[in-house]
Amino acid sequence: MQLPSLQRLATEAVRVVRRFPLTLCCSLLLGAVAIYYQRLDYKEKAVLDWLFPTLSAAALGLPLTLSVALAGERYSWTRLGRVLVAAGAVALLGLWYWLCPTDPTIIWASRLALLLLGLHLLVAVVPYLPELRREADTPGFWRYNETLFLRILTGGLYSGVLFAGCALALVAVENLFDIKLDRHIYEHLFTVMATVFNTWFFLAGVPHDWAALEQETAYPKGLKLFTQFVLLPLVVLYLGILYAYLARIVVLWTLPKGWVSTLILAFSVAGIFALLLIHPIRNAAENTWIRTFARWFYRALFPLLALLFVAIGTRVQAYGITEERYFVLVLAVWLGVIAAYFLWRQGRGIIWIPASLAAVAFVASAGPLSAFAVSERSQLNQLVELTAQYKLLQNGKLDGASQRVPNLPETVHTRLSSIFYYFTQREAAHQLQPLFAASLALPDSLNDADNWTRRHWAANRIEQVSGIASTNSAVTEAVAIRSANFQHEEDKVWPLGNGRYWLNNIESSMYNPPAEEVATTFNILEGTYRLLAQHYGRQLLLQQLRTDSSWQTRLTLTPGATADSLVRVYGTNPERSIELPAKGLTLHAATDGIQLHLYLRNLNREQSKDGAVYYINAQALLELREKTK
Numbered sequence: 352m353q354l355p356s357l358q359r360l361a362t363e364a365v366r367v368v369r370r371f372p373l374t375l376c377c378s379l380l381l382g383a384v385a386i387y388y389q390r391l392d393y394k395e396k397a398v399l400d401w402l403f404p405t406l407s408a409a410a411l412g413l414p415l416t417l418s419v420a421l422a423g424e425r426y427s428w429t430r431l432g433r434v435l436v437a438a439g440a441v442a443l444l445g446l447w448y449w450l451c452p453t454d455p456t457i458i459w460a461s462r463l464a465l466l467l468l469g470l471h472l473l474v475a476v477v478p479y480l481p482e483l484r485r486e487a488d489t490p491g492f493w494r495y496n497e498t499l500f501l502r503i504l505t506g507g508l509y510s511g512v513l514f515a516g517c518a519l520a521l522v523a524v525e526n527l528f529d530i531k532l533d534r535h536i537y538e539h540l541f542t543v544m545a546t547v548f549n550t551w552f553f554l555a556g557v558p559h560d561w562a563a564l565e566q567e568t569a570y571p572k573g574l575k576l577f578t579q580f581v582l583l584p585l586v587v588l589y590l591g592i593l594y595a596y597l598a599r600i601v602v603l604w605t606l607p608k609g610w611v612s613t614l615i616l617a618f619s620v621a622g623i624f625a626l627l628l629i630h631p632i633r634n635a636a637e638n639t640w641i642r643t644f645a646r647w648f649y650r651a652l653f654p655l656l657a658l659l660f661v662a663i664g665t666r667v668q669a670y671g672i673t674e675e676r677y678f679v680l681v682l683a684v685w686l687g688v689i690a691a692y693f694l695w696r697q698g699r700g701i702i703w704i705p706a707s708l709a710a711v712a713f714v715a716s717a718g719p720l721s722a723f724a725v726s727e728r729s730q731l732n733q734l735v736e737l738t739a740q741y742k743l744l745q746n747g748k749l750d751g752a753s754q755r756v757p758n759l760p761e762t763v764h765t766r767l768s769s770i771f772y773y774f775t776q777r778e779a780a781h782q783l784q785p786l787f788a789a790s791l792a793l794p795d796s797l798n799d800a801d802n803w804t805r806r807h808w809a810a811n812r813i814e815q816v817s818g819i820a821s822t823n824s825a826v827t828e829a830v831a832i833r834s835a836n837f838q839h840e841e842d843k844v845w846p847l848g849n850g851r852y853w854l855n856n857i858e859s860s861m862y863n864p865p866a867e868e869v870a871t872t873f874n875i876l877e878g879t880y881r882l883l884a885q886h887y888g889r890q891l892l893l894q895q896l897r898t899d900s901s902w903q904t905r906l907t908l909t910p911g912a913t914a915d916s917l918v919r920v921y922g923t924n925p926e927r928s929i930e931l932p933a934k935g936l937t938l939h940a941a942t943d944g945i946q947l948h949l950y951l952r953n954l955n956r957e958q959s960k961d962g963a964v965y966y967i968n969a970q971a972l973l974e975l976r977e978k979t980k
Contacts, residue, residue: 363555364551364555366555367551367554367555370420370424370554370557370559371416371417371420371554371557373412373416373419373420373437373440373441374412374413374416374417374420374550374554375550375551375554376412377409377410377412377413377416378409378413378546378547378550378551379546379547380405380409380412381406381409381410381413381546382542382543382545382546382547384402384405384406384409385406385542385546386535386539386542386543388402389535389538389539389542390535392957392959400453401453403451403452403453403454403455404447404448404449404451404452404453405448407447407451407455407463408444408445408447408448408451410463410467411444411447411463411466411467411470412440412444413550414467414470414471414473414474415440415443415444415470415473416437416440417474417554417557418470418473418474418477419433419436419437419440420433420437421474421477421478421557422436422477422478423436423437424559425477425478425561454801454802456777456778456802457674457776457777458723458777458778458779461674461722461723462716462717462721462723465712465713465715465716465722466712466713466716468708468709468712469709469710469712469713469716470709472705472706472708472709472712473709474499475496475499475705476492476702476705476706476709478495478561479491479492479495479702480706482700482702483700483702483703483706486699488630488699488700488701488702489565490564490565490566490567490568490631491561491564491565492701492702493627493630493631493701494558494564494568495558495564496705498556498557498558498564499557502552502553502556502557503553505552505556506549506552506553506556507549509548509549509552510544510545510548510549510552511544513544513548514540514541514544514545517540517544518537518540521536521537521540570631570632574628574629575629575632577628578625578628578629579629582621582624582625582628583625583644585621586618586621586622586625586648589614589617589618589621590618590651592614593611593614593615593618593655593658594651594654594655596611596658597654597655597658600658606661606662606665607658607661607662607665608662609662609663609666611658611659611662612659612662612663612679612683615655615656615658615659616659616679616682616683616686618655619652619655619686622648622652623689623704626641626644626645626648626698627701627704629641630698630701633645633698642698645693645698646694649690649691649693649694650690650694652686652687652690653687653690656683656686656687656690659679659683660683663676663679663680663683667680667729670733670766670769671726671729671730671732671733672725672726672729672730673726673729673730673773674722674723674726676726677715677722677725677726678715678722681711681715681722682711685707685708685711688707689703689704689707723777727774727777727779727782730770730773730774731782731783733766733770734767734770734783734786735786737763737766737767737770738752738767738786741756741759741760741763742755742756743755743756743759744786746788747786748786748787748788749786749787749816749817749819750787750788750789750816750817751816751817751818752817752818752819753817753818753819753820754818759819764819764820764822765822767819768819768820768821768822769822771783771810771813771814771817771819771821772810772821774809775806775809775810775813776806778802778805778806778809780809780812780813783813787813787816787817789816791809791812791813791816793805793808793809794808842855843855843856843871843872843873844873844875846875846876850877850974850975850976851972851973851974851975852873852875852972852973852974852975853970853971853972853973854871854873854882854970854971854972854973855970856871856968856970857870857871857882857949857967857968857969857970857971858870858871858967858968858969859884859888859965859966859967860966864884864887864888864964864966865887866885866886866887867883867884867885867886868883868884869881869882869883869884870882870883870884870891870967877975878895878896879895879896880893880894880895880896880973881893881894881896881902882894882971883902884967886911887911887962887963887964887965888910888911888964888965888966888967889909889910889911889912889963889965890907890908890909890910890911891907891908891909891910891949891967892904892906892907892908893905893906893907893908893940893945893947893973905942905943905945906940906941906942906945906947907940908938908940908947908949909938910938910949910951910954910965910967910969911956911963911965913936913938913951913954914954914955914956914963914965915956915963917929917931917935917954917956918956923956923958933950936950936951936952936954937949937950937951938951944975944976945973945974945975945976946972946973946974946976947971947972947973947974948971948972948974949969949971950969950970950971950972951967951968951969952968952969952970953966953967953968953969954966954967955967
């Protein structure tokens with residue numbers, strides 16, 4: 352390759368920087384934070400309260416800043432106007448960062464997905480928004496999106512091939528030259544390719560000559576063959592299956608299965624996508640079959656949408672609206688409107704497909720009509736209706752409900768439990784507070800706890816106040832499957848006779864261990880004993896409680912020294928655990944008629960700049976040959 356090609360590559364790279372500076376900054380931030388995260392150990396990762404807000408803000412920034420840059424370029428905004436709108440986009444990302452929780456909840460993860468969908472669709476329509484008012488489609492909108500679509504596919508292919516090639520080159524260097532590379536280098540390489548390179552490559556192909564896009568060009572023959580002989584036959588196959596199932600429903604007069612909703616939506620998306628791909632050639636004389644297929648496709652949607660409404664409506668009536676049912680209902684309504692619109696417009700106005708879907712995604716992500724607000728109101732109404740129907744309320748409160756109605760029907764008990772589970776899993780138990788006299792607010796000590804701890808506390812609190820126990824159930828259309836699990840209560844110590852005791856579950860903290868902690872405490876005939884881990888698990892002391900409430904050390908074991916010696920022999924390998932014979936992980940200590948045999952099931956050593964930390968999981972045999980005081 353000649354030098355001018357390298358010069359052109361550099362010129363294109365600089366052009367992308369000047370054209371989309373904020374978008375590139377978002378990709379660089381995304382890659383840099385991901386690489387930083389990859390290099391941390393588990394203790395450092397646990398305290399990164401800015402990670403999810405930063406990554407999600409950067410991810411949202413990619414399509415948002417690209418849309419802003421394209422709009423300014425397409426509509427010839429002044430330099431001041433572009434700066435102000437770009438500043439507004441950055442302010443919106445800052446607002447997201449400020450509102451975003453430390454740990455992603457179900458609601459915030461779903462909201463992020465909806466906003467990403469809406470913003471990516473916005474990129475597809477923002478340069479051609481005036482077409483929403485036009486009667487006929489222009490070639491530019493379709494060609495613009497064709498270019499973006501092909502650039503995404505090409506960028507993914509280039510990024511994947513480059514990653515594979517560079518990774519193989521690094522493997523060759525390691526093996527041929529006996530060079531030990533950083534263990535994170537492969538994930539760093541993947542991150543750089545997936546964020547910085549892929550984004551840069553995609554942006555280099557974003558159209559900028561808007562007049563050229565309006566010129567008529569030859570339709571890609573490969574795309575027509577793919578649509579005509581691969582995609583459309585699959586659509587027809589789905590259509591045949593769905594209409595056969597519809598006929599079965601009518602003949603047997605049974606309710607449709609819930610899974611049919613997914614198939615109808617998949618069929619609809621595939622059909623609309625196929626029609627969009629062949630849209631530019633629909634009016635050609637040799638392609639009258641396209642216009643015929645489009646008309647009958649949209650007409651065929653209506654009976655299937657009726658089937659979908661029956662399927663989802665049955666479940667909404669029985670169990671209320673959840674986010675998943677909300678999305679199905681909204682997509683069904685959207686499909687019905689789109690089908691009616693294209694039958695009326697005879698296939699014109701394709702920009703309304705991404706534009707209307709983007710609007711639906713934005714509405715569903717936040718506000719009173721969002722999936723989360725509607726679902727919470729529906730589930731709360733279901734709870735109010737059930738509690739009123741079965742007289743569970745006293746003075747409008749659910750406190751002690753199980754005592755007032757001890758023989759609650761099993762199906763109602765399961766339904767109430769699932770509603771409580773819905774709110775606690777979304778950390779929205781405060782929505783239930785009006786139905787309880789006792790407070791459901793988290794204690795201050797749990798404000799900085801992880802998601803699981805907060806949800807678990809809320810679920811236990813509701814169960815404690817209402818008396819309605821949570822259930823482990825899987826409710827299907829025809830049967831509720833209830834499971835029960837029983838296990839024996841595991842004692843800390845088992846007496847074996849003659850002063851011999853078997854000690855279970857001797858364990859030190861694996862995450863953020865303190866310098867000194869009690870691994871286990873137990874009461875036996877000879878007194879009260881404990882095993883105390885000191886120096887971050889390096890030493891394990893057997894101590895006996897004295898009459899003056901102080902502890903006397905009787906024996907000392909050093910699992911840390913054992914771990915150090917094993918590391919010198921076997922080295923450190925974070926990718927696997929080294930299995931050793933039981934003899935190699937057994938420690939003994941004896942004095943004054945006391946013997947302790949420690950059988951290590953797991954011995955872990957972690958070395959950092961602050962020193963070594965040891966984790967043990969073990970069982971032990973304690974032998975007392977004399978009566979101790």
